[in-house]
Amino acid sequence: MDDVPKVVVFKLASNEYCLRVTGVREVLKLQDITSIPNTPDYIVGVTNIRGEIMPIIDLRRKLNLFEDLGDEGVDEKLVMVVEIDGVPIGILVDSVSDVMQISAEQIEDIEGIKKNASGEYIEGIAKIGNRLIIILDIKNLIDPQEF
DSSP states (O other): OTTSOEEEEEEETTEEEEEEGGGEEEEEEOOOOBOOTTSOTTEEEEEEETTEEEEEEEHHHHTTOOOOOTTTTGGGOEEEEEEETTEEEEEEESEEEEEEEOOGGGEEOOHHHHHHHTOTTEEEEEEETTEEEEEEOHHHHOOGGGO
């Protein structure tokens, strides 16, 4: 059922986002990160996950979400390992809350927002009860050629 994608829901700042499960490899606690000089500010560095060196992206910075949490929750960040065109990339998220299926009826079209906010990386917004969950297209958001 292509019109009913299974997604991983996660939080950044006070908003909920999701990625299709097919692009998510695993979710881990934040590990040691080695900084890399002269990289964009949203590339935090690299880490070693089971013998595989991969870049770590701060998704808050990439999406320009500058809501300050202070020191609260800094050590509790998670790394969601995604695979884009065969390249493993870790993305920092605040928390992961659900794995769910979203029906086509729950997804709102956002063409007007895409045009005004350069939202080519947003597939749509899922409306589930009182929740609004932004569906991200990770392939349009992160270019593995940057690394």
